[in-house]
Amino acid sequence: xxxxxxxxxxxxxxxxxxxxxxxxxxxxxxxxxxxxxxxxxxxxxxxxxxxxxxxxxxxxxxxxxxxxxxxxxxxxxxxxxxxxxxxxxxxxxxxxxxxxxxxxxxxxxxxxxxxxxxxxxxxxxxxxxxxxxxxxxxxxxxxxxxxxxxxxxxxxxxxxxxxxxxxxxxxxxxxxxxxxxxxxxxxxxxxxxxxxxxxxxxxxxxxxxxxxxxxxxxxxxxxxxxxxxxxxxxxxxxxxxxxxxxxxxxxxxxxxxxxxxxxxxxxxxxxxxxxxxxxxxxxxxxxxxxxxxxxxxxxxxxxxxxxxxxxxxxxxxxxxxxxxxxxxxxxxxxxxxxxxxxxxxxxxxxxxxxxx
Amino acid sequence: xxxxxxxxxxxxxxxxxxxxxxxxxxxxxxxxxxxxxxxxxxxxxxxxxxxxxxxxxxxxxxxxxxxxxxxxxxxxxxxxxxxxxxxxxxxxxxxxxxxxxxxxxxxxxxxxxxxxxxxxxxxxxxxxxxxxxxxxxxxxxxxxxxxxxxxxxxxxxxxxxxxxxxxxxxxxxxxxxxxxxxxxxxxxxxxxxxxxxxxxxxxxxxxxxxxxxxxxxxxxxxxxxxxxxxxxxxxxxxxxxxxxxxxxxxxxxxxxxxxxxxxxxxxxxxxxxxxxxxxxxxxxxxxxxxxxxxxxxxxxxxxxxxxxxxxxxxxxxxxxxxxxxxxxxxxxxxxxxxx
Numbered sequence: 001x002x003x004x005x006x007x008x009x010x011x012x013x014x015x016x017x018x019x020x021x022x023x024x025x026x027x028x029x030x031x032x033x034x035x036x037x038x039x040x041x042x043x044x045x046x047x048x049x050x051x052x053x054x055x056x057x058x059x060x061x062x063x064x065x066x067x068x069x070x071x072x073x074x075x076x077x078x079x080x081x082x083x084x085x086x087x088x089x090x091x092x093x094x095x096x097x098x099x100x101x102x103x104x105x106x107x108x109x110x111x112x113x114x115x116x117x118x119x120x121x122x123x124x125x126x127x128x129x130x131x132x133x134x135x136x137x138x139x140x141x142x143x144x145x146x147x148x149x150x151x152x153x154x155x156x157x158x159x160x161x162x163x164x165x166x167x168x169x170x171x172x173x174x175x176x177x178x179x180x181x182x183x184x185x186x187x188x189x190x191x192x193x194x195x196x197x198x199x200x201x202x203x204x205x206x207x208x209x210x211x212x213x214x215x216x217x218x219x220x221x222x223x224x225x226x227x228x229x230x231x232x233x234x235x236x237x238x239x240x241x242x243x244x245x246x247x248x249x250x251x252x253x254x255x256x257x258x259x260x261x262x263x264x265x266x267x268x269x270x271x272x273x274x275x276x277x278x279x280x281x282x283x284x285x286x287x288x289x290x291x292x293x294x295x296x297x298x299x300x301x302x303x304x305x306x307x308x309x310x311x312x313x314x315x316x317x318x319x320x321x322x323x324x325x326x327x328x329x330x331x332x333x334x335x336x337x338x339x340x341x342x343x344x345x346x347x348x349x350x351x352x353x354x355x356x
Numbered sequence: 357x358x359x360x361x362x363x364x365x366x367x368x369x370x371x372x373x374x375x376x377x378x379x380x381x382x383x384x385x386x387x388x389x390x391x392x393x394x395x396x397x398x399x400x401x402x403x404x405x406x407x408x409x410x411x412x413x414x415x416x417x418x419x420x421x422x423x424x425x426x427x428x429x430x431x432x433x434x435x436x437x438x439x440x441x442x443x444x445x446x447x448x449x450x451x452x453x454x455x456x457x458x459x460x461x462x463x464x465x466x467x468x469x470x471x472x473x474x475x476x477x478x479x480x481x482x483x484x485x486x487x488x489x490x491x492x493x494x495x496x497x498x499x500x501x502x503x504x505x506x507x508x509x510x511x512x513x514x515x516x517x518x519x520x521x522x523x524x525x526x527x528x529x530x531x532x533x534x535x536x537x538x539x540x541x542x543x544x545x546x547x548x549x550x551x552x553x554x555x556x557x558x559x560x561x562x563x564x565x566x567x568x569x570x571x572x573x574x575x576x577x578x579x580x581x582x583x584x585x586x587x588x589x590x591x592x593x594x595x596x597x598x599x600x601x602x603x604x605x606x607x608x609x610x611x612x613x614x615x616x617x618x619x620x621x622x623x624x625x626x627x628x629x630x631x632x633x634x635x636x637x638x639x640x641x642x643x644x645x646x647x648x649x650x651x652x653x654x655x656x657x658x659x660x661x662x663x664x665x666x667x668x669x670x671x672x673x674x675x676x677x678x679x680x681x682x683x684x685x686x687x688x689x690x691x692x693x694x695x
């Protein structure tokens with residue numbers, strides 16, 4: 001028979017063939033486990049999604065699962081298979097032993113990575129974006145937390161929990177009108193739902209991710225959601241322009257500035273950006289990224305530690321500020337669900353918050 | 357002078373012809389083994405070009421005139437059949453591109469006509485090939501997505517609804533691979549909701565076997581997701597005005613009531629809420645048969661307690677109003693003499 005793009009080995013859709021081990025990631029309605037696929041005695045990652053907690057329709061979940069099983073690119077996490085166990089959807093994926101770039105920064109590099117490392121990570125991620133865009137997918141949640149690393153230094157972009165496929169409907173319509181993603185990484189046009197957005201939204205998020213890798217956190221990350229929305233819309237785009245940023249090269253700064261242009265039409269495509277001089281001398285990640293990983297405890301211990309730290313921080317928080325955050329969070333949700341972005345109204349509300 | 361030696365860019369129609377020529381060779385298996393890889397690269401390239409004409413790329417939007425030329429040439433001959441036949445021979449990327457091309461072509465018009473619909477009407481047996489996709493893991497997502505786009509045309513949906521294929525969906529929906537089962541479920545839903553008049557006619561003609569299968573295989577399935585999707589779709593079908601006759605018949609059956617009452621008691625809240633939207637029709641029916649009334653009366657206190665506790669996560673005024681009305685109706689019921 002002809003060549004099939006999936007000449008890879010197949011995994012069974014029987015839960016008994018998998019042995020769940022430690023938790024390696026957690027989110028609102030999904031938990032990711034390290035697991036063993038018994039027939040091959042191979043380590044895999046399984047994302048368990050509680051379907052009863054996803055009360056929206058299942059079409060988005062179907063699209064995500066289908067897209068992930070049709071992926072064939074070295075820098076994009078694919079799904080080996082997916083099946084339903086009780087009320088959970090299990091998505092079986094390759095195990096990325098070192099977790100996300102965000103995890104790694106939180107554990108060992110709180111002020112970010114060195115430029116050559118960032119360059120390798122970004123180049124691999126950009127190749128993933130080029131592939132996804134070519135296939136009509138907008139990732140919509142590009143950030144360090146979704147860039148995964150393997151022990152050998154391999155870099156893969158993951159988590160299409162919110163990715164939209166513009167080709168799915170066979171439509172010519174090239175813009176989406178859904179408000180989704182994580183505010184710090186969100187392009188300005190994504191925050192104004194009536195405008196619609198396209199592939200270029202990922203390029204903005206990519207630029208923010210570059211800053212995140214350089215500093216250890218995204219710009220505006222310490223502010224409440226509402227404030228982030230406003231700052232992204234009103235302020236000049238963030239960049240590598242602090243004193244501590246002097247160590248970074250001119251071409252790195254320039255590359256970021258190209259991504260963080262407010263007019264999406266003026267941002268380069270992933271394909272163009274890959275040709276930027278910054279990426280010309282990128283070292284293979286097997287060399288640069290691997291060095292970062294020496295002497296770290298295994299991923300599941302790191303996750304546990306981070307989880308405990310998160311909990312402790314929450315407990316320590318003084319009530320008034322915690323309340324403030326909750327209010328801001330609610331306001332944000334309201335704005336999102338109602339899609340009523342009255343900018344003047346937002347400004348007034350944010351001004352009130354500032355006075356407190 | 358340089359421009360003289362540059363090859364002219366091909367027109368959309370030319371690319372369609374080149375693609376078709378190669379597809380014929382692959383379809384008939386007339387390519388020498390040594391040439392195979394080379395020709396496959398060429399074919400994949402043309403397919404990618406066709407996709408770019410129809411969808412544009414990250415730099416440019418599609419051009420209506422080019423799309424029209426492409427569509428016209430494509431359906432002038434049997435290109436669609438060749439594409440469908442050759443999908444298994446293509447590599448993954450070309451399969452995905454081809455699937456997207458076929459999807460897009462279903463909406464393209466030439467002189468205000470959906471040429472794809474006319475073509476499919478004459479070549480309706482292609483649906484039989486697409487249906488085989490669900491039995492082949494490698495093909496299912498490609499054929500499945502093509503099939504779903506083809507049933508946008510009413511003639512095609514009617515053919516699939518009235519063929520033996522429909523029965524197979526009850527099995528495909530429960531395949532263990534989530535991506536494939538969910539694909540079959542999405543198509544099944546399209547078939548039963550998209551073209552109102554066709555669906556209404558189908559349901560009234562096929563009521564007995566269809567709902568017997570629907571109840572036993574889907575609503576009483578041991579698979580959570582099957583039950584959840586089935587009860588949601590049942591609500592969509594029965595609440596559609598064009599299916600009023602079917603709805604009246606459905607809510608007059610005590611067996612159906614028993615199944616819905618069981619779903620109402622599920623531990624999954626999502627299923628409970630969806631089941632309520634069907635259950636309310638039994639209660640609201642002003643011409644309830646005596647046996648329906650008597651079941652509701654016999655379970656009055658249990659039902660009222662259960663409904664009293666049933667709440668949506670988000671505030672939903674319509675749900676609350678429906679619930680209040682249903683509870684009031686049940687509370688006021690008196691037993692009836694069986695006729």
